[in-house]
Amino acid sequence: MKIVVDGFGGDHAPDxxxxxxxxxxxxxxxxxxxTGDVDKLQxxxxxxxxxxxxxxxxxxxxxxxxxxxxxxxxxxKSGTSMGVALDLVKKGEADAIVSAGSTAALxxxxxxxxxxxxxxxxxxxxxIMPNIDGKYILLDGGANLECRxxxxxxxxxxxxxxxxxxxxxxxxxxxxxxxxxxxxKGRELxxxxxxxxxxxxxxxxxxVEARDVPLGVCDVVVTDGxxxxxxxxxxxxxxxxxxxxxxxxxERTPASKVGYLLSQSGVKDVRRQTDYREVGGxxxxxxxxxxxxxxxSSDAKAFKNAIRQAAxxxxxxxxxxxxxxxxx
Amino acid sequence: MKIVVDGFGGDHAPDxxxxxxxxxxxxxxxxxxxTGDVDKLQxxxxxxxxxxxxxxxxxxxxxxxxxxxxxxxxxxKSGTSMGVALDLVKKGEADAIVSAGSTAALxxxxxxxxxxxxxxxxxxxxxIMPNIDGKYILLDGGANLECRxxxxxxxxxxxxxxxxxxxxxxxxxxxxxxxxxxxxKGRELxxxxxxxxxxxxxxxxxxVEARDVPLGVCDVVVTDGxxxxxxxxxxxxxxxxxxxxxxxxxERTPASKVGYLLSQSGVKDVRRQTDYREVGGxxxxxxxxxxxxxxxSSDAKAFKNAIRQAAxxxxxxxxxxxxxxxxx
Numbered sequence: 001m002k003i004v005v006d007g008f009g010g011d012h013a014p015d016x017x018x019x020x021x022x023x024x025x026x027x028x029x030x031x032x033x034x035t036g037d038v039d040k041l042q043x044x045x046x047x048x049x050x051x052x053x054x055x056x057x058x059x060x061x062x063x064x065x066x067x068x069x070x071x072x073x074x075x076x077k078s079g080t081s082m083g084v085a086l087d088l089v090k091k092g093e094a095d096a097i098v099s100a101g102s103t104a105a106l107x108x109x110x111x112x113x114x115x116x117x118x119x120x121x122x123x124x125x126x127x128i129m130p131n132i133d134g135k136y137i138l139l140d141g142g143a144n145l146e147c148r149x150x151x152x153x154x155x156x157x158x159x160x161x162x163x164x165x166x167x168x169x170x171x172x173x174x175x176x177x178x179x180x181x182x183x184x185k186g187r188e189l190x191x192x193x194x195x196x197x198x199x200x201x202x203x204x205x206x207x208v209e210a211r212d213v214p215l216g217v218c219d220v221v222v223t224d225g226x227x228x229x230x231x232x233x234x235x236x237x238x239x240x241x242x243x244x245x246x247x248x249x250x251e252r253t254p255a256s257k258v259g260y261l262l263s264q265s266g267v268k269d270v271r272r273q274t275d276y277r278e279v280g281g282x283x284x285x286x287x288x289x290x291x292x293x294x295x296x297s298s299d300a301k302a303f304k305n306a307i308r309q310a311a312x313x314x315x316x317x318x319x320x321x322x323x324x325x326x327x328x
Numbered sequence: 329m330k331i332v333v334d335g336f337g338g339d340h341a342p343d344x345x346x347x348x349x350x351x352x353x354x355x356x357x358x359x360x361x362x363t364g365d366v367d368k369l370q371x372x373x374x375x376x377x378x379x380x381x382x383x384x385x386x387x388x389x390x391x392x393x394x395x396x397x398x399x400x401x402x403x404x405k406s407g408t409s410m411g412v413a414l415d416l417v418k419k420g421e422a423d424a425i426v427s428a429g430s431t432a433a434l435x436x437x438x439x440x441x442x443x444x445x446x447x448x449x450x451x452x453x454x455x456i457m458p459n460i461d462g463k464y465i466l467l468d469g470g471a472n473l474e475c476r477x478x479x480x481x482x483x484x485x486x487x488x489x490x491x492x493x494x495x496x497x498x499x500x501x502x503x504x505x506x507x508x509x510x511x512x513k514g515r516e517l518x519x520x521x522x523x524x525x526x527x528x529x530x531x532x533x534x535x536v537e538a539r540d541v542p543l544g545v546c547d548v549v550v551t552d553g554x555x556x557x558x559x560x561x562x563x564x565x566x567x568x569x570x571x572x573x574x575x576x577x578x579e580r581t582p583a584s585k586v587g588y589l590l591s592q593s594g595v596k597d598v599r600r601q602t603d604y605r606e607v608g609g610x611x612x613x614x615x616x617x618x619x620x621x622x623x624x625s626s627d628a629k630a631f632k633n634a635i636r637q638a639a640x641x642x643x644x645x646x647x648x649x650x651x652x653x654x655x656x
Contacts, residue, residue: 067510132572142507145515179470179557182395187473187554210561214569223558226515229507230555231562233538238566241542242573244460245601249594256594262587266577273573 003310004094007036008063008081009101011297017100018044020303025054027304030311033094035060036081060084063101066296070104074112082106086113089289096290096310098281100298107143110284110291117319119326122147123286124155125225125293126162127232128279131216137163138177138221141282142229149192152176152222153200157325158285159220160202165316166309167219175208175218177227182207189224197222210234239274246270280305283313286322290314331638332422335364336391336409337429339625342372345428348631350378355632358639361422363388364409388412391429394624398432402440410434414441417617424618424638426609428626435471438612438619445647447654450475451614452483453553453621454490455560456607459544465491466505466549469610470557477520480504480550481528485653486613487548488530493644494637495547503536503546505555510535517552525550538562567602574598608633611641614650618642 005021007014014036021032022045033056034041045052064070064077077083082101086109088094097114099106103125111123125141139155140147147155156174163172176194178186183194185207197204208217210231223231246267250260260267272278280302281294290313294306333349335342342364349360350373361384362369373380392398392405405411410429414437416422425442427434431453439451453469467483468475475483484502491500504522506514511522513535525532536545538559551559574595578588588595600606608630609622618641622634 132569145507177558179473179554179561209565210558211565211568213562214565215572226507227555227558230505230538230551230559233507234541234559234562235566237537237539237542238563238570240539241460242566242570244543245570245598249591249598252591252594252597256591259587259590262590263577263580263584266580266584269580270573270577 001311001314002031002033002094003307004033004035004085004088004097005303005307006082006085006097006099006101007034007041007060009099010294012299013100014041014044015048016298016300017303018050019048019300020298020307021055022048022050022052023300023304024307028308028311030307031056032307033058033088035084035088058084058088064105066102068102068105070102070108073105073109077105082109086110090114095314096292098292098294098303098306098310100281100294100296100303103142103293106291106293107284110287114291115288116286117288117323117326120286120322121151121154123284124158125282126159126285127282129232129235130273131214133216135167135279136213136216136219136221138223138228138232139285140223140225140228141232142225143284144225146226147189147224149189149196152189152193152224153196154286154326156197156202156204156220156222157200158322159222161321161325162283162285162318163219165318165321166312169219171203172219173205174202174220174222175205175213177210177213177221177223177231178207179209180207181209193222242274243271277302278305280307280309283309288319290319329639329642330359330361330422331635332361332363332413332416332425333631333635334410334413334425334427334429335362335369335388337427338622340627341428342369343376344626344628345631346372346378347376347628348626348635349383350376350380351628351632352635353382356636356639358635359384360635361386361416363412363416386412386416392433394430396430396433398430398436401433401437405433410437414438418442423642424620426620426622426631426634426638428609428622428624428631431470431621434619434621435612438615442619443616444614445616445651445654448614448650449479449482451612452486453610454487454613455610457560457563458601459542461544463495463607464541464544464547464549466551466556466560467613468551468553468556469560470553471612472553474554475517475552477517477524480517480521480552481524482614482654484525484530484532484548484550485528486650487550489649489653490611490613490646491547493646493649494640497547499531500547501533502530502548502550503533503541505538505541505549505551505559506535507537508535509537521550570602571599605630606633608637611637616647618647
């Protein structure tokens with residue numbers, strides 16, 4: 001198993017990438033390829049005093065930035081760290097790609113350089129998110145701002161397979177994100193998608209309200225990329241709100257500081273549960289090879305977990321399963 | 329000042345309505361009219377041993393339910409507790425209405441029975457929500473699932489006036505809810521609304537991401553009703569998530585239970601801050617008279633605060649101000 005990681009994507013590249021890659025090689029026994037300025041990557045290894053065993057470095061020139069035209073990843077920016085990483089996957093020299101670089105460029109690169117699974121209309125970003133009991137996934141997290149009902153149907157199928165094969169949920173509960181649970185709720189997109197979803201053999205539980213999702217109402221949440229992105233970021237923002245509130249609670253008085261000492265195992269549990277670094281990143285579902293979008297602010301731990309996630313994505317046989325499901 | 333309250337709207341009517349009305353009369357010196365089955369209302373007063381001074385009871389027959397066609401509020405259901413309350417406002421016999429009944433029916437009733445302010449395309453539900461430092465409002469919270477850019481412009485104008493006149497924010501910061509802060513982000517709705525918003529004299533801070541809203545990035549968040557409703561309920565769901573997490577933290581061990589005792593003033597502060605009952609309800613902005621939608625699960629405290637909010641809405645002169653702004 002060989003995972004290529006965009007060596008210069010993300011706020012903390014290349015140091016966090018190098019550290020995460022070294023940890024992943026050690027812990028998961030995978031091989032890793034890092035793309036980018038080889039001298040700088042080597043310096044990062046030396047600085048961190050890390051072995052580069054089972055880590056291959058491949059030269060790439062510069063980085064595609066968030067403000068660049070994402071379409072350039074196919075042409076003018078194909079020689080960047082992300083572009084070269086995509087090309088290695090396309091040529092079969094790596095099994096999957098991880099990047100913390102420009103989301104839009106990675107979506108374009110995944111869809112058009114690596115290419116889509118036959119029959120997939122549009123790949124979907126699939127953040128993995130904590131709920132009160134475990135985790136759930138959301139598609140689309142922002143790759144396709146406007147969607148047709150058939151796209152939502154495909155998102156549901158792909159998400160169900162991922163949740164089953166990678167997360168081990170035997171019969172994933174699929175919900176359509178909506179403003180109410182009644183059948184006729186929502187815009188035309190939702191009412192039409194509802195009709196398509198209820199005709200499938202999936203365990204479609206119907207419309208779900210955003211307030212019930214963090215409480216664990218379903219395993220796969222389906223929506224368009226605009227709504228999904230707003231939902232996802234609202235949840236992120238409230239996660240920060242929660243952390244700041246906890247801080248306020250415990251820093252309030254001398255007594256509350258003692259209160260923290262007595263309660264800290266639980267506080268740490270909650271912090272761990274809502275820590276995106278534990279998850280790794282968001283798979284892009286629908287591409288012909290596994291693509292993992294790591295958070296832009298990923299640290300070494302987040303990169304390590306994103307590489308683990310890429311390996312699980314490969315091992316789960318998700319792509320063959322999606323292909324089979326869509327050809328039915 | 330006379331506020332009419334739908335006596336039978338909401339999960340805890342009429343008891344919670346009666347108790348909230350009695351408290352509002354006592355604390356704020358307003359007069360209240362309650363609509364519905366007068367016998368049952370009188371029984372509720374007796375049961376709670378509350379005086380009905382300055383509270384008038386007006387007979388109405390039955391309730392419009394969430395599952396009823398909201399359009400019926402104008403016709404077949406005009407004699408219900410909500411229908412009669414709307415009519416009293418329309419006829420000028422009350423200055424404002426509060427209802428915890430069907431949101432859709434109240435939106436129809438506000439827009440079509442009471443009527444819109446001249447020039448308003450569509451009234452918007454305006455939930456008032458806590459952020460880390462205070463509060464902000466969101467329009468539209470769900471009255472108009474699909475919107476045109478001009479509607480978003482009006483929402484911004486109306487919201488800014490409410491925030492200024494009722495909440496005392498001298499120069500409300502208005503943000504357009506979007507998937508990124510860059511100018512060109514979003515769907516056509518956002519890019520077109522952006523152009524309109526930046527031409528106004530408002531303090532338009534540009535696009536805002538959902539993750540920054542709970543952290544206080546702006547005072548007025550503008551979006552379409554579908555997106556707004558999803559955002560709002562995601563925040564509500566995360567509020568419940570947060571409460572359950574706090575419970576888990578403190579119920580974990582004997583030590584953490586002591587930790588709670590030492591930290592409880594802060595915990596209570598956070599709970600109070602995120603308690604919708606403190607706010608009251610969501611104004612419907614754009615109607616010719618003040619309409620307040622109270623939460624369906626409102627208790628006596630929530631009704632009391634919703635009545636206070638209705639009184640502040642009247643006193644703030646919001647409607648005259650909106651009328652003046654739109655005629656410009």
